[in-house]
Amino acid sequence: MSAASSVDDGDVRQFTVTKDDDGVRLDRWFKRNLPAVGFATVSRWARTGQLRVDGKRADVDTRLEKGQVLRVPPGGSAPPGIKSARPKKPLTEEQITLAESMVLTQDRAAIVLNKPPGLATQGGSGTHEHVDGLLDAYADEKGPRPRLVHRLDKDTSGVLLIARTPGSAAFFSKRFSGRTARKIYWALITGVPEIKDGLIELPLAKQPGTGGEKMMVDETEHGQSARTRYRVIGRAGNAACWVELQPLTGRTHQLRVHMAAIGHPIVGDGKYGGQAAFLTGAISRKMHLHARRLRIEHPEGDLLDVTAPLPDHFAASMVHLGFHEADGDLPLEQVKLVPDKVIEKRAAKAHAKEYRKERRGERRKRADAPPSGRSAPKPRAGVKKGPGSKAPTGTALARASAGRASAERNAAERAANGGKPVRRAPAPGKTGGGKPPAGKAPRRGPKP
Template structure:
């Protein structure tokens, strides 16, 4: 990367150390290289120098200086015309400031040591430098649905700020195991990360436990397939890692097709289903005008789940959390 970039910190990256934020995006950077860039002031946060252990706030603008290229096999390979066409085929909405994609299940949002194909790597389809869209929030690799990006540093900062101030209203659809009782409500259950590496999980925590993070999820059951499974609308009121998956497991109704948070019973019921979690709807302020109301059609993976349990997507209200259709 041979140009200076300004990247907005996404809402779910709030609290991450500056050096770790860099390593997540550019894992090929050596620690010595990164420390030199930070110490010399080439890296800045909101225009000011920052230390490697500084905790980032959502919406903060990080100045990223020119970085050494990663090996072509890992990052920054020139986009093929096929990849560029694929990236553009995901577009749900686009204007001069905002790009919205319908992220497919199985496609990571950002790269890592074992991930060479991801949304961030496809954004060159819209250009490089200041014209390259910027991520403002994330979805899990196996979660499909609405993903919003800013098309300028200013738009990205405003969008990130909307997520950080909880002005983004997110509605997910999920198929879970069992017959949830109560069928609607708010689960207020702090979460804490435990484990190492790929085995890290978010688990329930005591409110005063060190590193515990407050987490609230609003939920409503839209339809049931007898005692076997339920189609639910989930609204995260906070933005913790794997929050919905961890909360549904804690309720005793794990999301079907979840290899990480499922149990033996849910895995048996899931069979060959992939993760049944879809970012269906997002309502948030446009960076400069009005309100964005965005919906993603069901993914092929979710359609399989709906077909298996006899659910009809037209049964749900646009907003299952209010008005007719709430049950």
């Protein structure tokens, strides 16, 4: 039973949140249990304080917990015992057989599938056969319909987790969004990376003009952070190698774009690797990317750890290249995850530092430049010139040398004269003391 109800005075109802609805938003609870009550009505009840959870006012985005009591005012239709489930989609015998063949393990909270390559996870334009359309094959007669928790690309095979109840769906979704779930992929790639154990950190964004169907590396502010850990398990000469991939973020086509970006596209991934993604000989042209293992916390407190066997084409390529599956299950190392907010802060800090450097260089150039319309000031006496200053000219050197010789001669003559200054006769045509030469009258200015 999804909710237990009792009627108070005035038809005010109370519902006890069960395990299936643990962790869901209040508006989602109404959609599941009281579908006749629209979102506008729920919002009005919350805004006016008529919705109460354990006696406290609640908003539409309040997360419910098992055992809480929800007070609902009159209106809408309460489910008789359990909510009415939508009619199950009729499936053919082939669809039921396919659905059953994919199951790796299941319990009251989860169904773990081994999705084959070529089967889409969800429907879309022109896609009629998909995993989401087969989920009614796993539904109980009176229970809720199972739901997807995460996705795999159409041509990617491997572990796919399905939640059996709304409560387990909320639980698993929180583990995926919090990145505590660990996913291990196997891939065959062309060539051999120079670094055998590396971390790819390249932001991704949707490629313009593709309708969001293709991603690209975008190191501008529009790119979203994306990180992939890879380890080389084995190599087939220089033509190809077998790698283990761990996505540390969950961007669309992340593994495919990252491997192509470092020059080693996944074998068979023509979308991102072009013709370079295909090997000659007996190697299949299908994409060789497989979700090998998933380890995630279970709602009952255990650890769900599931491994999916390889599809036929991948296994055949492994044999052809001389690889052995037993060599690939390496210890699952713990990689310290850095939250996106921390990475964004680091990037912003680095950008601000670079901007300050550029501004500091501009200020120095302006300070060194002379004012507009003026020549650079001459250095004062005693100021040393920098390393880039010009050397003195020949004329300046000659003047300095002549000055030193005159000083030395005067000192020698004074010493010879007992330390007294020496009086020299004026040169021919010159007189000392400022008097004019003999026989010549001083020049006068013009008469007024």
